[in-house]
Each structure stands twice: as C-alpha cells, then as structure tokens.
Amino acid sequence: MPWWSWILIWIALIALSLLFYVLLGIRLYRQFMAVMKDLGAAGAKVAHLAPAAATVDDGSQPPGSAQPGAAVFASPARMRHDYDASKSSRREGRRQRRVQRKHDRGQPQSLRDLNLS
Numbered sequence: 001m002p003w004w005s006w007i008l009i010w011i012a013l014i015a016l017s018l019l020f021y022v023l024l025g026i027r028l029y030r031q032f033m034a035v036m037k038d039l040g041a042a043g044a045k046v047a048h049l050a051p052a053a054a055t056v057d058d059g060s061q062p063p064g065s066a067q068p069g070a071a072v073f074a075s076p077a078r079m080r081h082d083y084d085a086s087k088s089s090r091r092e093g094r095r096q097r098r099v100q101r102k103h104d105r106g107q108p109q110s111l112r113d114l115n116l117s
Contacts, residue, residue, distance in 0.1 A: 071079055102109060 099109065
C-alpha cells in the first residue's frame with residue numbers, strides 16, 4: 001500500500017467523523033426546537049391559570065389558619081402543637097364519620113349495644 005493511501009484513509013475518516021458530528025448536531029437542534037415548542041405550548045396552557053391563582057387576599061381565610069409559608073418563621077413548638085391538633089381533629093372526624101356510617105346501617109357501636117337478653 002503506497003504512502004499516500006494512508007493520507008486518503010485518514011482524510012476519509014476525518015470527513016466521516018465530521019459528517020457524523022454535523023448530523024448529530026442537526027438532530028440535537030431539531031430535538032431542542034421540539035422541546036421549546038412543547039414548552040411554549042405548555043406555557044400557553046398555564047398562562048391562563050396564573051391570574052386565577054394570583055387572587056387578592058380579601059381575608060376569606062379562617063382567623064386561626066396561617067398564611068402559606070408561615071411555618072418557616074414559626075417556632076417548632078407552635079408547629080408541633082398545630083400538627084398534633086390537626087391530627088387529632090382528623091382522627092375525630094374519621095371517628096364521627098365511622099359512627100354515623102354504622103348508625104345509618106343499623107349496626108351497634110359495641111357489644112353492650114346489642115341487648116342480648
């Protein structure tokens with residue numbers, strides 16, 4: 001094999017690698033443009049929701065509830081108390097719904113309610 005054939009082989013390899021990188025760049029550019037198009041469509045969908053979320057605070061929240069994000073500045077003892085209070089109220093609410101459901105079905109709450117005598 002003559003010495004100039006090695007030069008041709010290396011030129012062909014470099015040309016093929018450059019062609020590969022150009023095609024890879026074009027593919028990457030097209031995928032990026034598709035992502036940007038989808039992002040624009042998603043932004044357009046969300047844009048009409050943003051004004052509804054940014055409503056003016058007219059004091060419609062209950063007086064005992066905290067503003068969103070207020071937990072960051074509250075004391076840990078206060079947060080623990082709020083957590084325990086809401087947990088017990090949820091537990092009591094579930095118990096009340098269970099009692100009402102049993103009452104609606106005519107089921108007794110305990111064995112002493114059966115009147116087995």
